[in-house]
Amino acid sequence: MAPKVLVSDKLSETAVQIFRDRGIEVTFDPSIGKDKDKLLSVIGEYDGLAIRSATKVTEKVIAAAGNLKVVGRAGIGVDNVDIPAASKKGIIVMNTPFGNSITTAEHAISMMMAVARQIPEASASTHAGKWEKSRFMGVELTNKTLGVIGAGNIGSIVCDRALGLKMKVVAYDPFLSEERALKMGVEKVELDGLLARADFITLHVPLTDKTRNILSAGNIAKLKPGVRIVNCARGGLVDEEALAEALKAGRVAGAAFDVFAVEPATDSPLFNLPNVVVTPHLGAATTEAQENVALQVAEQMSDYLLTGAVSNALNMPSVTAEEAAVMGPWVRLAENLGEFVGQLTDEAIQQISITYNGLVKDMNVDALNCAAIAGIMKATNPDVNMVSAPVIAKERGVEISTTTQDKTGVFDGYIRLQIKTAERQRSIAGTVFSDGKPRFIQIKGINIDAEVGAHMLYTTNADVPGIIGTLGQTMGENGVNIANFTLGRSGAGQDAIALLYLDEQPPAEVLDKLRATGMFQQVRPLRFTAA
Structure with a gap:
């Protein structure tokens, strides 16, 4: 459909x-x-x-x-x-x-020019039949210092345009590296340094708890006298009341705002002040x-x-169409590994550790992490997926760590998943063979080679004779067909495991019969939705 x-x-x-x-x-x-x-x-x-x-x-x-x-x-x-x-x-x-980065950057540059030369007021005056040439004395942009708060997509375009106007550009952005700043031709500074030096300031950051009122009353007091402020990013980045007072006092020479704390803005402390240019959130408004x-x-x-390709998601790692095609089997494997430990773990999980080895380390491990976490969480929440799982894990206080390493062992690539609870640790590893099917290759440190099926049975026991016969006979007598049978042990007479790939889920009474033999430490039916 x-x-x-x-x-x-x-x-x-x-x-x-x-x-x-x-x-x-x-x-x-x-x-x-x-x-x-x-x-x-x-x-x-x-x-x-x-x-x-x-x-x-x-x-x-x-x-x-x-x-x-x-x-x-x-x-x-x-x-x-x-x-x-x-x-x-x-x-x-x-x-x-x-899609609108250039348009928004151009609007910010336009607003800066407009407030530098008082164009809107001069236009209104001239339309009114006045000729107040001496009233509208402007300032040049050339050789002035532009302070850019936020040097991301839009901010970097503004920097480029400002350099073309022969301005000196200083930028404050915690994520801007010295190398990137050098390549852009700007000087990376701390916020206080920008406030003290800038003749013009333009903001290009999202509105978050950290950026809200980044130009607070306290920071506005630190501004270089005669500065002009441009905000075409988000309302709430500037304390509009404090800025209005600074404009009235003459400490700030002008402001140009396209965004406001409350929108639609029918009223603002900035309205009707001299040399304040305002527009109704037009930053992206070009054809x-x-x-x-x-x-x-x-x-x-x-x-x-x-x-399944994910682009520009705000709550999920991006995955290109090419990655989705190549990573599909590995995403299924990561989810299967998570489903395995999730179904075997009854206590609260405290830590999840995921290791990516060999060729898989160069894939989109953030997306693989999401798949593994989703597999784990499905045991208690069947509706969870790659988007919601990390959120749920974080809410539960689960610590998640990721390790990548070059190829070790016989496989070109594999994923190892380990979880820790207050009671125990569990680990499982898997790989993807050339047929594109996920395989479990190690459980509890015991090497195996098990194809993953929708219905499986996992048992643990001491390595003693009769296990295979008991499992086969019990399944056969109760009409449960075994598609594949995998065994593994840590050593002769030591811990052993069995994984049965079944055509259907065994009835509860069949599992009870196995437990009643006293031969098994665990008898756990498993379902794998991604198989």
Whole structure:
């Protein structure tokens, strides 16, 4: 059955056609995004939801979205999506961070020029029939210092454009390396240094707990006198009240804001102040950008729903279509390993350690981690998936560590999964053979070679005669067919294990008969959904 996508905001017809051309059933109804009751009533039918900013994907909407697998935001900001609720439900949330980068950067440069030369006020004055040439004395940008807070996608473009205007650029970004700054032609500085030196400041960071009010009243007091501030990123990054006071006092010479703490902004402390340029969140408002992000989100959502490729997800590691094709068997293996230890472990898991050896170490291990954690969590939550599992593990305080290492042993690549509880440790390792099928190759340090099946039986026992006969006879007498039988032991007369690949799940009374023999320490039926 073809996936179904709802487009509940205004996307271009070209973008909608992308879904259709890819074989996806699409409903294009922009009115739904503004009608929360209608959205709640229909969202359960869809695998994907494509939105802009009008649709509010709340916790209530997510709860009603029984089939939803992906939410795609045509644009950068996802303030209208409850990402934690989506993550818990296993829904991928993706945006399009590059489609409007140039447009937003250009708007920031335009706003900087406008406030430098007081263009809006001069235009209004001239339209009014005045000729106040001496009133509007501006400043040049050449040789001025631009302080860029946030040197990511948009910020780096602003840096490039500012250098072209012969400005000196200093950048504050905790994730900006000295090497990257050198390559960009900017000076990496701490925030206090930027505040003290910049003639112009432009912000290009998301709104988080760490960046909220990054230009607080205290930081505004540290600014170089006569500075001009541009914010085309997110409302809430600047204390608007404190900035308004600094503008009135003349310590700040001007400001240009495209975003506000409360939007739509019908009132703001910055409104109607001299040399303050304001626009109604137009950063991405060009014909090219709107088309680009719409096309991009349609392609991304289609790729995920049809091939499993994940691009620009905010709550899941990205996986390209090429990676998805190559990694498919390894993702299944990681999930199978997790399912094995998850079904055998009754106590709370404290630690999960995953080792990637050989060729698998160069794959997308973040995605493989998600698959392994999902396999573990399925034992207690069957609805968990690669998106929700890491969230659940974090909520439970599970410590997760990853190790990669060059090839050791006879296999070109393998994954080892270890878990620790207050009572015990468990470990299992597996690989993928040339036939693309996952194999278990070691359990409890005992080497084996076991193909993974949907229904399996795991037993542990002392290495004594009669185990094989007891297992075979009990299964045969009760009509349970054995597709494959794997044995392993740590040494003669020591610990031994058996893995039976069965055609069906054995009834509880059959398992009780095995336990009643007294020959087995454990008799555990296992299910593997990814097999």
